Amino acid sequence: MSGPLLTVEGLSRSFGSLVVLAGLDLTVEAGGIHAIIGPNGAGKTTFFNLVTGALDAGSGRIRFDGVDIAHLPPYRRTAMGMCRTFQNIRLFGSMTVLENVLLGLHCRTRGGLLAPLLETPFRRSPGEAAARSRAVEVLEMVGLAARADQAAVELPYGEQRRLEIARALASGPRLLLLDEPSAGMNPQETLELETLIEHVNQLGVTILLIEHKMSLVMKLSRIVTVLNFGQKIAEGPPERVQRDPRVIEAYLG
Amino acid sequence: MLSDHAVSILIFAGIDVIMALSFFLPASAGQLSAGQGGFMALGAYTAAYLTVNHQMPFPLALAAGGLVGGLVGLAVGFPALRLRGLYLVLVTFGFGEMVRVLFLNLPAFGGPAGFAGIPPATTIWHVLGLLVVLAYFFTRLAGSRMGRAFAALRDDEAAAEAMGVNSTYVKLTAFAAGGVIAGLGGALYAHYTLFIDPEAFGVGRSLFVMLYAVFGGLASFWGAVAGATILSILPELLRWVKDWREILYGLLVLAMMLVRPQGLLDAALLARLSPRRERAAAHG
Numbered sequence: 001m002s003g004p005l006l007t008v009e010g011l012s013r014s015f016g017s018l019v020v021l022a023g024l025d026l027t028v029e030a031g032g033i034h035a036i037i038g039p040n041g042a043g044k045t046t047f048f049n050l051v052t053g054a055l056d057a058g059s060g061r062i063r064f065d066g067v068d069i070a071h072l073p074p075y076r077r078t079a080m081g082m083c084r085t086f087q088n089i090r091l092f093g094s095m096t097v098l099e100n101v102l103l104g105l106h107c108r109t110r111g112g113l114l115a116p117l118l119e120t121p122f123r124r125s126p127g128e129a130a131a132r133s134r135a136v137e138v139l140e141m142v143g144l145a146a147r148a149d150q151a152a153v154e155l156p157y158g159e160q161r162r163l164e165i166a167r168a169l170a171s172g173p174r175l176l177l178l179d180e181p182s183a184g185m186n187p188q189e190t191l192e193l194e195t196l197i198e199h200v201n202q203l204g205v206t207i208l209l210i211e212h213k214m215s216l217v218m219k220l221s222r223i224v225t226v227l228n229f230g231q232k233i234a235e236g237p238p239e240r241v242q243r244d245p246r247v248i249e250a251y252l253g
Numbered sequence: 254m255l256s257d258h259a260v261s262i263l264i265f266a267g268i269d270v271i272m273a274l275s276f277f278l279p280a281s282a283g284q285l286s287a288g289q290g291g292f293m294a295l296g297a298y299t300a301a302y303l304t305v306n307h308q309m310p311f312p313l314a315l316a317a318g319g320l321v322g323g324l325v326g327l328a329v330g331f332p333a334l335r336l337r338g339l340y341l342v343l344v345t346f347g348f349g350e351m352v353r354v355l356f357l358n359l360p361a362f363g364g365p366a367g368f369a370g371i372p373p374a375t376t377i378w379h380v381l382g383l384l385v386v387l388a389y390f391f392t393r394l395a396g397s398r399m400g401r402a403f404a405a406l407r408d409d410e411a412a413a414e415a416m417g418v419n420s421t422y423v424k425l426t427a428f429a430a431g432g433v434i435a436g437l438g439g440a441l442y443a444h445y446t447l448f449i450d451p452e453a454f455g456v457g458r459s460l461f462v463m464l465y466a467v468f469g470g471l472a473s474f475w476g477a478v479a480g481a482t483i484l485s486i487l488p489e490l491l492r493w494v495k496d497w498r499e500i501l502y503g504l505l506v507l508a509m510m511l512v513r514p515q516g517l518l519d520a521a522l523l524a525r526l527s528p529r530r531e532r533a534a535a536h537g
Contacts, residue, residue, distance in 0.1 A: 078415065083417070090412040102401055103418070104416050106416060107417030108417075112399060115397055116400070117389070128397065
């Protein structure tokens with residue numbers, strides 16, 4: 001299982017006169033863990049927003065599994081098998097832990113507005129019952145099953161980040177985009193996160209990761225892309241990128 | 254048994270609850286409508302026109318009122334897709350006014366003189382029956398796929414879209430369903446008052462419907478039920494103050510919103526009343 005899963009060609013985007021991405025080319029191979037690093041304002045999160053459809057594409061092409069997705073609405077892209085987490089945690093505040101994960105299953109389940117009228121208080125529809133057991137499975141994978149009925153926003157910070165990953169995983173992605181998943185985590189939580197990311201990857205999910213913690217990037221990723229001012233300044237295996245003079249300059253200069 | 258007067262208070266309170274629920278449904282998906290009076294008018298005039306001019310059986314006319322409310326709800330949903338918050342409130346307010354002026358200028362519906370001679374058909378059982386169906390629907394909705402999509406859209410629209418929710422579809426569904434409920438409420442109203450005129454469904458109506466739901470609290474549909482019941486029966490309880498009634502009514506609403514800005518039934522109170530959350534808290 002190899003070959004490109006995500007291919008981006010000449011991707012540009014500006015906000016007013018500010019150019020955030022300038023003709024970025026990037027290929028994510030299927031099956032691996034690919035990290036994107038770069039100083040603040042390098043365009044990393046904007047790149048995620050363009051790939052997932054949160055922002056309209058400027059110019060350039062975005063292909064997912066060979067299909068041009070640049071003009072598809074976000075929910076269609078999620079249905080095709082990509083899902084993301086957010087740099088600033090964006091869980092659904094009125095929902096429990098379990099409900100957040102169930103929402104992630106939205107595109108994998110059926111059931112319209114009137115479906116609840118066909119259920120009885122004693123028997124859930126087969127779809128809803130299956131969704132719930134799948135959601136519990138995902139929570140078990142991230143170690144939050146015991147928290148299922150708690151309000152999502154009551155969780156400690158590190159667990160909220162893990163819940164975001166669980167919610168994204170519930171949508172059944174082939175490509176999981178993680179935007180600074182270790183931000184604000186202590187060393188112990190970061191270690192658990194590493195294990196989780198590796199586990200998810202072993203299940204066959206390709207990971208695209210924005211990260212600032214270099215130890216995590218070095219340990220997990222097979223390939224690292226370095227962005228600066230909206231352009232790719234280096235790409236390759238982590239050891240090589242780390243020694244690249246342009247990368248050192250971008251970070252220290 | 255209950256006196257005719259008591260039954261009439263209950264029927265009007267029941268219709269107010271139905272209207273508050275018609276506001277609550279789109280509001281639970283983050284779509285605030287200040288035009289529910291407009292949908293109510295469409296349901297009322299449609300059903301009344303059919304029973305008066307075409308001798309249509311009441312249940313069919315009722316369904317037609319709901320259908321027209323829903324179709325127009327769908328149509329109003331489209332411009333609403335691009336608008337949020339206060340702007341959406343203003344556009345739906347404009348829609349409500351448009352409907353009122355439309356019926357003022359349609360001679361076939363009586364124009365400003367109103368539409369009279371509607372056959373008496375609505376009974377307390379119709380109102381209670383619809384309320385039971387709605388209560389069942391809303392109870393089940395909270396734990397369903399669409400109910401969660403509504404809540405997700407209200408909590409964080411961008412995150413909901415990123416997780417695979419088709420926000421266009423969900424918003425239009427919410428508006429249309431709100432329109433159906435308001436249309437049914439209007440049809441029931443018309444066949445109880447037996448006379449309707451455009452002023453009955455104007456801005457005042459839309460704002461009171463909104464007040465009922467907000468006063469009761471938007472965290473659950475029970476808020477809309479409680480708010481509409483209390484606020485529509487309150488004027489009857491305040492009869493003894495005579496001329497001061499409306500002032501006292503306003504003061505009571507104001508005092509309540511100061512004490513409980515999240516509404517009567519806020520999330521904390523609901524959590525204490527809900528057995529499931531209690532269990533979770535005991536474990537945690």
